[in-house]
Amino acid sequence: MTIRTLEDLFVETLKDIYYAEKKLVKTLPKMAKKAVSPQLKEAIQSHLTETEGHVERLEEVFMAMDKKPMAKKCEALDGLVKEADEVLAEIEDARTLDAGIISSAQTVEHYEIARYGTLVCWARELGMEDAESLLQATLDEEKAADEKLSGLAEESINRKAAA
């Protein structure tokens, strides 16, 4: 693939985050299963439902551009998930495990916040209003999910882990 314009780069980045969202649909249930705290389990499961919606929104963006939705291997998300798997496998204490799950999940959220933040700006610059509002809706949900995880960590999970 040769990228010659901002629109080309936009499409390549869409393919990257499409791969990432589809992989997360498979990864989040495993994370929810590992979580000990019922609130953390619930937070991950509710974000899984949102993530399924993010996949659909990306498909709408592709279709609005008359393109077939296509995924492109995302080395970044693969690395984030690999690192999360490795760290979580090393944790023996249940309360510390929950703190580790939140930490790993937040690295994924931040990856998505960066990607969608960029895509929203590019869509605006390219005059793609429908794509911009679809991507903005997902960006808002990623930010809210990140804040929910921070809240859970600060209110209870970290305290239990440090006890």
Add this chain to the structure above:
Amino acid sequence: MTIRTLEDLFVETLKDIYYAEKKLVKTLPKMAKKAVSPQLKEAIQSHLTETEGHVERLEEVFMAMDKKPMAKKCEALDGLVKEADEVLAEIEDARTLDAGIISSAQTVEHYEIARYGTLVCWARELGMEDAESLLQATLDEEKAADEKLSGLAEESINRKAAA
């Protein structure tokens, strides 16, 4: 390595971000070299200077815990850098390249924001005041670097790339 406590997890995460910061000291000059816009080059170079300071702050945190600074392969940062290298190599247009550099750099900034955000919370929970303030200082710089990149993108780089 077996992680049994929040302090163990804190130290493992320190090793991870220590590897990441040290790798960035080598990676940022290559990114600055590729950048076309003088403002973007300058922004990356000034963040390189900050990054060298982040390495030193992490060494101070290790030493405050009577531990020798140690790096642990960070699959996430490796994935982010690999993805950036691959995308940037595909871009043929100079203005689009700058937009791609900012996009890639922001995925790295967000990784660091997630990691330092977590480390600050854990340091507070563990009652490690000196570590908390060192890590908070770096977190503030990572957030400022991310905002500077967003500003550059919105004010000029994206417009030029879309022109």
